[in-house]
Amino acid sequence: MNYPIWFVPAFGGGLLIALVAIVHVFVSHFAVGGGLYLVLAERKAIKEKSQAIMDFVKKHTKFFMLLTMVFGGLTGVAIWFVISLIHPAATSLLIHTFVFGWAAEWVFFLVEIVALFVYFYAFGKMDDRTHQTIGWIYFGAAWMSLFLINGIIDFMLTPGSWISTSNFWSGFFNPTFWPSLFFRSFMSFMLAGCYGFLTATFLKDEEARHRMIRYSGVWALVSLILSVPAGWWYISVLPDKARSLVGGASPTITRAATVGAFSLAALAGLVMVLILLHPRARTRTLTVVVMVAAMGYMGAFEWTREAARRPYVINEVMYSNGILKSEVERINREGFLKNARWVQQKEITEANQLEAGRELFLHQCFACHTVGGFNNDIIRRTKNMSYGAMRKYLTTIHEKRYFMPPFVGNETELKALAAYLTAGLHKKPLADDGGAAGDRGTVLYEENCAACHSAESIKPKMKGWELAKIRAALDKLPALNPAMPEYNAPAPDKDAVAGYLFSLNNPGADSSAKDQGATLYEENCAACHSLDQVKPKMAGWPKKKIRSALDKLSALNPAMPDYSGTAVEKDFLADYLAKHTGGAQ
Structure with a gap:
């Protein structure tokens, strides 16, 4: 809101940050664990008096220096460059909050470089003990860099009591600090072993090559095993809402977790193969596959950590679009455009409504959604929604999809954004009727479901479903898919949506709840009880009494079997009987 938007429609900010960050994290963690690997590998060479292993350590050090200091330095600068362009508000808050922490980290980084x-450059030019001491100094400085960066990064997910105290140490030693530090430390050691695999395959001395591959394998496997309980500890201390997202409420995290699980299994299996397999099977190709699996595992964790913060970039402090949570009420009263510094449309008129909507999209939505791009394409997401449905969806977007920030602004601005997302992107009419055109079920479906599920995509998935099954599913959406929120609507609205969904595969069929009740009566009751017989016996029964009776038929009459239908089917049947016996609805 207080900064200009770097608009790259095809990629979006989130994807660019993710691509640069995952590569940098993969290298920067190696910079920590690899330091310890070098010192201990050199010690192994000295202890075993192996010149071949010592030569390997020297070559590995050159590779390590070029990768971590040169390439890692470039990706580190790239991280700062990208986050400053895409999330300047969050970057500013982190710098001002942890200026001492950043300064200390840069000092340790300087020690690392030196x-x-x-x-x-002193390899072979100083005594072993002094050379080893230099190596330990490097590792200590690198791990302290991890220590400091870890506190700041995890503050973004779990700021803890900093929200109320603004205390540096409260924010730094936040609830996820220690589990994350252990997890990242083990991951850095695991990556050191994986990189050791790769460089060891270039050793010409066959015996030394196989010894170092096995040595690296033990490093990687032990560290990988230790990272699993540390990761579980990390998840266990997440805030409830973040843990819910990790548990399946976020489709993004579900995909990342799937990649992570497969990568973990592949990594563990491949490392064990490299350790135990016949030496001739330890090929360079296999070690490259190990590196890919390691990157998948590490990348899945980072992607999960990033996505678990949603809808915030700093949890409970700043939304992913840079709006402070504490300012939402004021902005809703005064208007977003009036408070935004980098917009041209300060007042909305009929003539500039679409352009104002576009500016609102850039400032409130573009942080996560591209325009015709690769990631969360807003055009594809909104193609099934009318203007009226979009308006209603935006009013409750955060409640329906927790990981999306609420719309911030006044009613006129909300209409402008809805207009841009429908008329601006899809040339749809601006029918200012507060709802989509069509019957009740269609309207409700557009307002509540179409943003994620087009009719074309849902139709084959529900082929063969009876109306009662569809209606029952609407009462337990999270049980069907944790990523779907509860549909908290009155029963008649659910009936209407169920009818609409049923009609997709049954065009022309009467899909009302009342007619479904008639079908159920014919299938389950009419063989023994004609409607004319039942009417006088149940005359005046309220629907509630009828519904209760359907739960205990054998108690009313031992000759009647209990009705084994679902609760929703019993509701339909009770509706039908109440209608025909004159009972109150």
Whole structure:
């Protein structure tokens, strides 16, 4: 809101950050674990008096220096560049909150650079003990960099009591600090082993090559095993809403978790193969596959951590679009455009409504949605919604999809955004009727479901479903898919939506709840009880009494079997009987 928007419609900010961040994280964690690997591998060479292993350590150090200091330095700068362009408000808040932490980290990073250069260029030119000391200094500085960055990064997900105290240490030693530190430390050691695999395959001395591959394998496997309980500990201390997203409420995290699970299994299996398999099977190709699996595992964790913050970029403090949670009420009263510094449309008129809507989209939606791009394409997401349905959806978007921020602004601005998302992107008419055109079921479906499920996509999935099954499903959506929120609507609205969904595969069929009740009566009751016989016996019974009786038929008459239909089917049947016996609805 207080900064201009870097608009890259095809990629979007989130995808660019993810691509740069995952690569940098993969290298920066190696910079930590690899430091310890170098020192201990050198110690192994000294202890075993193996010149071949010592030569390997020297070559590995050169590779390590070029990858972590040169390439890692470039990706580190790229991270700052990208986040400053895409999330300047969050970047500013982190810098101002943790200025001492950043300064300390940069000091340790300088120590890393100097120590690594001395370690590499003094290889073989100083006594072993001094050289090892330089290596330990490097590792200590690298791990302290991880220690400091870990506190700041995890603050974004779990700021803890900092929200009320604004205390540096409360924010730094936040609820996920320690589990994350352990997890990242083990991951850095695991990556050191994986990188060791790769460089060891270039050793010409066959015996040394196989010894170092096995040595690296033990590193990777032990660290990988230890990372699993640390990761579980990390998840266990997440806030309830974040844990819910990790548990399946977020489709993004579900996909990331799937990648992570497969990568973990592949990584563990491949590492064990490299350790136990015949030496000739330890090929360079296999080690490259190990690296890919390791990157998948690490990337899945980072993607999950990022997505678990949603709808915030700093949990409970700043939404992913840069709007502070504490300012939402004021902006809703005064208007978003009036408070935004980098917009041209300060007042909305009929002539500039679409352009104002576009500016609202850029400032409130573009942080996560591209326009015709690769990630969360807003055109595809909104193609099934009318203007009226979009208006209603935007009013409750955060309640329906927790991981999406609420719309912030006044009613006129909400209409402008709805207009841009429908008329602006899809050339749909602006019918200012407060709802979509069509029957009640169609309207409700557009307002509540169409943003994620087009009629074309849902139709084959529900082929063969009876109306009662569809209606029952609407009462337990999260049980069908944790990513779907509860549909908290009155029963008549659910009946209407069920009828609409039923009609997709049964065009022309009468899909009302009352007619479904008639069908159920004919199938389950009419063989023994004609409607004319039942009417006088149940005359005046209220629907509630009829519904209760359907739960205990054998108690009313031992000759009648209990009705084994679902609760929704019993509701339909009770509706039907109440209608025909004169009972109150």
